[in-house]
Every structure is written in C-alpha cells, then in structure tokens.
Amino acid sequence: MNFTVIRSSGNIVRPSESTPSVTLNLSAIDKLPIYRIYVHSLHVYKHGDKTAAKVICEALSKALVPYYPLAGRIKETSDGELQIACTGDGAWFIEAYTDCSLESVNYLDKVLKMPKDELLPTLPPETYGINPLLRIQFTRFTCQGFVLGITMHHSTADGVGAAQIINAIGEFARGFRHPKIQPEWDREAVPPRLVRAYGETKPFPSPPIPDYQLEPAIFNISQDEINNLKSDFKELTGDYCSTFDVVVASLWCHRTRAIELKKQTKVSLIFLVNARRFLDPPLPEGFYGNCIIPVTITVSSGWLVEASNKEVVQLIRNAKARVSTKIKRWVSSDELDESGYPYASLFAYTTLCISDWISPGFDKIDYGWGPPVQMFPIETVGIIMPIAIVGLPPTPKKGIRLKTYCVHGMHLQSLQQYYKNGT
Template structure:
C-alpha cells in the first residue's frame, strides 16, 4: 500500500490553561553539554480514540500549568549556558488526519516503513516569529486510532522527563485535577563546578568526528522474552550473580555487531550508554525531576576479545562498567581536575563505537489518554546518523521481549548482523 495522504492543520500555539510564573530559570551544566544539544523525536501509536484531538489539546494546556517552563522560550547565553524564559507562550500543536487505517499498516509494526515526515510535527513558519520548545502532532486515522508525535530539546527533557510529561498529559485527558508526580525543576542541584576543569574561556570540546563516514542502514531486531530469560539464567548459573535485560540484550548486540563488521583482532571497539544518576546525588534528586541527570559509560576492548568471549563474559564486562558509575559520577560532580581529553561526555564518533539508548523502561508505554496504553512507541532519527546507534524498545503489544531499533552497520554488514538474531 502506498501512503500518500496526511493532511495537517496550520497549527496553533497552546498556552497554559491558567496563569503561570514568569521570569527566567537556569538550566544545569549537564543540560548545556554538547552531547544533549539536539532535538528528540518520538512516535506513539494508539489503537483507539474517540475524536481525541480536542481532549488531548486541552490536556496539553492543563499540563503546561505545572510544566510551565515547557511553555517558555530558550535563551542561550554567550558563555554557552542555557536559560528558559518563562513567557507562557505555549507549545505548538498540529492536528492532522490520514486517509487510511492503522490496521492497514499493521500499526506501524515495521518501523522502517513509518512515514515519519508525515507524522512528526513541523515547526511554525519562520515569519510567525515563534520558537516553541515542545512541538506535538496528533494524527487521526480512519479506524479511530491515532498517533502522537513529539519533538523537544534534549536539554529541556531527558527520556524519563519526556515520559513523565506525556503521562501527565494523559492524566489530565482522563480527568485528573493534578498530576500524580509533581514536576520538579531543581536544576541547581547539579553543581556549576561539575565537569572537566578547563582554562577560563575554553569551551568543552565537541565529540570527535570520524575520519571517514559510513552510510548506516536501519534495522529492527526482535529478541523474545524466552531468549532473554534463557541468557539471564545461563549467566546466573555460571556466575551466581544477577544480570538485567539491558545487560544481556546489549551484550548480544555489541558482540554480534562486532562479529558482523569483521575488524582486525587488535582493533579497539567501544560501547557507550548513559546511566540514570538521579539517585547518586547527595541528597538524591527528588521524584519528578525532568532534566538531564545521567553519566556516560564507555567500555573499550579489542575486537578479538569481544568476538571470542562468551556471552556471560561480555555481560560481566558491562556490569563491571556500570558498577563504577556512582564513584565516577560523584568525582565528575566535584569538578576534580581532569584533562579535557578525559571528558567522559566526549567520545569518538566512529564505526568502531556503538552507542546505546534504552527506551523500554522510561514509562512511555504506560501513557493513557483514556482509551488504553500505546501499542507501539519508538524514537525517530530524522537526520542520517554518523555514529552507530541502537535503541532498546518494546515490541508492539501484546508481544513480549525487546525490540532493538538500530542504525549501526553499513549495507555490506547488515545481513550478517540480522542473521545472528534469527
């Protein structure tokens, strides 16, 4: 089936439903890191809805009262720090309709065929002088189902925060008078001294660029819950220790990807992923915090070791790296003297580096506007990736397990990677 018709409205600015505080709020030093200076795009597919546009638009307006910074505008200072001007102007909301049903495209089960250019919200015309922080498009389908697509700066909302915000929208749509989890700004809890110490006036180095670019091919890989449980049980029997779903899935992907790309044995390969560090602050970050609070984990080993190691050995390597996070994060918070080259938030963008993000446990799957949870959630990378990435998500309900959405190998190596998981 060829998908040709999605009709968008011109879009409207949705302000908070009540008056909200004005003034300026400072972002944390973590929100201003180069690694989070990007927009995050996500798509959420819902099976049922009864003319949901008006209800959800009103819910967005209500949710912007406790989340009033999201209705403001970003201000970047000359020193690179960020602020939000709490203007109360609102979020950008687009209503759209499709002339086909979600059933006809199997609820976008094949994410490689998702028409994200039709589903993701466009920005307001430049002539309007509007620069909203949050952009939402609700697309209604002939079957009564709908898709919510959101774009927002990573500096404003991390993954946990974005899921928390969308859950609050769902609660107001269901008639709640206030959100279950009260949002907390609290960016000042991350010390301004955090990070690599540099000479005054020297900016943090951006992630290093690859020497050569690889054209990366997207793929979607499903790993069943039965297989995940089997790998967990094998690790427990061999080591007497526990490992998580994240550990076994990432170990499998990293190991099989390295086998697929056929590197020389001495070649260093890197695994990168972020760990939520809210609980490692003193005192811990309160529930409801929706800014960035994470620490990057980097695991480096030779290609030869990785492809020859057992699955359990790779899992242990990942677990050991995660166990070092509390100590390393607290050291980073204190601003201990480090060379710029040791900045943990700067890493090589190379074909030998695999970057992982975990979407499966953030809370997006429990968002409910009154007609049930989404059947499918996935991130969208609008621009061609220049670094190998893998996002861990959930397969469309009612299936169990993990869906790995990757853009991590070139066309030559893609068949080998996919074959490992069959």
C-alpha cells in the first residue's frame, strides 16, 4: 500500500478564547511512568469536503477553551512530580493531502501494510520550543474523504477521556456552542491509594528487553461467530455475556494452545476496567483523566487449554464482578495489597494483555460528514508486551477485528490456524 503524503508546515492552534493560567496537579494514576507516553491513532472518514480541514481546525480551537489543560504543557517539579502548566500555548495541527482516493487503498483496510508514519502528525520544529500535548494531522484524499492522525499524551487522559475530548471537537465542528459533556479536571477525586491496583508501591523499573520478537496479525471474527458463542454460553448457564467476554476468552485459549507451554506453567490475562463508577462517590461524568485499572487472571496453561469456552468466559465475568470489592479494599485499607498485577509480568511471554478500543466510543465521533469507517491505534515503537487490541472491522462489516502482537514467528501459523477453523 503506497501513496504519497504532502504535509503543510503545520501551525499552533490556540484556544479561541482566554483560558485560566494555572498549574494543575495530576492524579496518582496519571503520574505513573507507564502513562508518560503519547498514544497515536488513525481515524478514517469516507466523506468530507474542501472546508473539512478548516472546520476541524477551528473546532479544535474552540474545544481548547473547555479543555484548556490540553493547550498547556507537562512540567516536572523539583521532586519529580508531573503537573500541567496551563499556558494556553495550544495544540499542533497539520494539513496534508495525498495523490489517491481512499477507495483505491480500500479505506486503509490493510492496516499492517500502510505507511502509518505518513498519516501521523510530526513534531513542531525545534525552533518552536514546544512539545504539544495534542497533535492532529488532517490528510485529505482525492475523494474528499480524510484521515485524522491524532497523538495525545496519555497522562492527560485515558481512552474514555480521549474519546470525550475528540468527540467535543466533533461537536464544535457540527456547530455546537458547548460540548454535551462538560469536562471536569477533578484529579484530586481519584484516591491516591487506587494506584495499588497496579501492584507496585515503588517506582516502576525500566521495562525488560524481551528475548523474542512479537509478530503482528489481524483476525476478523464475524458477528455470526460471536452470536453463536454468546448463545452457547446463555444455553449452558442461563446468563448473558458480552462480546468482549467471548472474544477475549476465545483468543486467550487459542493463543495459549498455539504457544505450547508445559501444563503447569502459569499464564495470565490482563485487561483494563473503567473504575469511575466504582468509586465512592463516583467520578463526575465529564472526568477525563486516567481512571482505568488492570484486572489480572492467572491459571495454569494445562487448565486453560482443556477448559471450555463457557468456563473461560465465566472466569472473566467473575474477575470483573470482583472489581468493586477490590477497589474498596485498595482505597480504604492501610495494609499493603498485592492483588494488583506485578509490573514485570506485563512483558512475560506467558501473559496476554488486552486493550479495548470499542468501549470509549471512538467509532461514533462525527465532524459533520458521518462517523469513521474505521479507526485503530498505531504503534510507533516496537511492541514489547504480548498484546491484543479489540476493535471493529471497517464498516459496513460487522463483528470484531483483533489486531495482535501476541506471538513470535514460530507460533504465528498455529494461532492463525485456529482462526481459520473458527473461534
């Protein structure tokens, strides 16, 4: 998949109105080293017009008024604590265009083969002396469809928060005078002890360098397959389960069989849960900071490869059901609780990490020409933990698309075979 992208020089987009000049504290979760990164994503829109870049750029300027911390900068205190200096400096916006239509590249359906770096925003020149917390590249295709490459600092927002921010830009682009959800900074409402969910009471060490290379793969699971798995669970248990439950259970089983571990080997599944509603009191609707916590399930490889899909789905459901109780213990107890995940296990080949890109609602963001035909995160550095990203296939297809970096080369064919035979 080759096409040429020509970028403009880019420009700083400042808030359209004056904003507070203050320094804001981040929460204990915001400040974790694993969130001191930029997250990159691509959002593919089938339709647009000649005014689309201007409309979105102006909407960004308006959105930076209620979301003024995003126009600021990360700063570090003498004690090494991160804060946001609300300087009003702005976000970074690049307009670009290509020499082809989106249809000719199948709406970027071949996500593993596209020139992703060409569609993501570059940094401002060093002469600007800034590194914006939010960067956007608008790339117009000859069909007037467009791709938004969005880069956002993770310390400012989790997935739910990022979708809220970007959706506000879409609302301003569609003519709203105010976003439907009013943003709330409120980082002090996140109990500092909630960081215990991450299983570390001291600074995280540097990630270990794995002795394996993870190979990328894409697996599409049809809606019919998902419905069959959910129906089987309902028939066997009388309970309903989610699409996430059956898809993740299936992948975890297939992946464990593919890597052929000894039966007594411990294997772990790690996924993230939105903790906002489990806090007492719950966080306000407009809170957009980091409030996702990891849930870890550990069993023996032997048990997992012999278990039925129903048993693994129930294991996941039970783990999610315990989240509320665990949060209360992490927040209220003075005793150390080691039930969070150990940081080092993230990078073990016996662990599978799950990233859910459906729940936040990125697939519904509309700038005036309809929602995206697809969107997906982009990795700009080497993947060093076994991970599967749960997303949606390009519209109008139904079902789930898994983008995985969870096995090395010698095991990839085995994993692919399971999906050829169905889930």
